Amino acid sequence: MVDKQHTIIRKIIHIDMDAFYASVEQRDNPEYVGKPIAVGGSPEGRGGVVATASYEARKFGVRSAMPSKEALRLCPDLIFIRPRFAAYKETSSYIREIFSRYTDLIEPLSLDEAYLDVTNDKLGIGSALEIAEQIKKAIFDELQLTASAGVSINKFIAKIASDINKPNGLTFIGPSKVETFIENLPVEKFYGVGKVTAKKMQSLGLFKGADLKKLSESDMVRHFGKSGSFYFRIVRGIDNREVQPHRETKSVGAEDTFPYDLTTPDEMYQELSKIAETVANRLEKNELKGRTLTLKVKFSDFRQITRNHSFQSLIGDQQTILETAKSLLNNVDLQDKKIRLLGITLSRFDLVMQAPQVESEQLKLFDS
Known part of the structure; x- marks a missing residue:
């Protein structure tokens, strides 16, 4: 049973469109x-x-x-x-309108994914599971698309639940099931645990939530830094983060570490082109434009530098991003230098449309 003394019980739905694009x-x-x-x-x-x-x-x-x-x-x-x-944005706006029939507490993570807090729903339905069923039906009937939904007491569990029965799934994990669910969850399935952290956990003999639960909070922090405290709470079903309709995204970027060191301008420009495309797609998908572009360069000796340029107006198109990044790179002393990593980041945002911001923890380019 979840420690209710430390846990805020909410009714949270996580909606994730199936292979949206x-x-x-x-x-x-x-x-x-x-x-x-x-x-x-x-x-x-x-x-x-x-x-x-x-x-x-x-x-x-x-x-x-x-x-x-x-x-x-x-x-x-x-x-x-x-x-x-443009088509994806239009469809996403319609989906958000469906969400708003039930609650104003909507936190989009991207065009195709959102958290909803229906603890006090507009229609007085009372059941988060029933609301999730109605939303899925409305999306299918009105847009001819399917969505998967996870329903639980907090964002963490709802997020994981939505991925269990994709596509067109609906998974409910009630308060009495949360702790058992997490104890049996493989560590690589924990939202926020990447491949590197999962491998580290497994190397320590930590394969499931039940294994993590045996560690003290100080042990967690010693092994995993600041995230250790988060993992300590999560394995006990404690996630008191609120659904926030207007999260602030501070930057959007992409970077790549290359299988071989880059030595010629042509190689560098080609890689910058791919990175610029990724950044432009992320900005477009999340309806963002920015004023400051930062170029990150890591050399073969692991020395790292950044260069930035600020614009008077908002930019977000691939061509401007690429040309600016190339210009910044041209001002770097590359004589006898080899490059192992390049990255581009855009910051200082204004909203292109008055849509709620995506969650800053994970800005998703690729949909599920």
């Missing part, structure tokens, strides 16, 4: 229905990246964030489609 494309283009499609960059030339893949493509192992060339190798019949962000 790909599903919108299949809805709007009947010729794609039932076929393996990937929304993202073309595999031609140096190749792009898959933003999302239809479930038909996923059967072949095609996944979000996968290089398009690798995706094509796995699925030779894969159809590549350039993103249509």
Whole structure:
């Protein structure tokens, strides 16, 4: 049983659209229905990246964030489609309108994902599970799309629950089930635990929540730094974070560590082009533009520098991002230097549209 003395019990729903970009494309283009499609960059030339893949493509192992060339190798019949962000935004706005029928406490994480606090819902339904069912039905009936939902007492559990029965899933984890659920949860399934941290946990003999629960908070902090306190609370079902309709995102960026050191300007420009595309896509998806662009450069000896440029007006298009990053790089002394990492970050945002901000913990480019 959850320690109620330290836990705030809320009614939280996490909604995650199923293969959102790909599903919108299949809805709007009947010729794609039932076929393996990937929304993202073309595999031609140096190749792009898959933003999302239809479930038909996923059967072949095609996944979000996968290089398009690798995706094509796995699925030779894969159809590549350039993103249509205007269509996705329009659909996302409609989905948010459906959410707002039930609550004003909506925290979008991206165009296709959001938390809803329905502890006190507008219609007086009272049951978070019933509200989640109604939202899923409205999305399907009105938009011909499916969504998966997780329902629980806090954001952490609801987020994980929404991923359990994808696609078109609905998972409810009530207060009496939370602690058992977390104890049996593999550490790599914990939201916020990346591959590196998961491997470290496993190397320490920590494979499930029950293993984490054996550690004291000081042990957690010693092994995992500041995140240790968060893990300590989470394995006990304690997550008192509120659903925040207007979270502030301070920066959006992307970086890449290369399999080999870059030594020529052409190589550097080609890699900057891919990074600029990723940043532009993230900005577009989350309806953001910024005024300050920062270039990050890490050399082969691990020395790191940053250079930035501020604009009078808001920018967010790929071409401006790329040309600015190239200009900043040209002002770096590269004589006899080798580069192992490049990164681009945009900051000082204003909203392009009056939509709630995405969660700053994890700015999602690739949808599930």
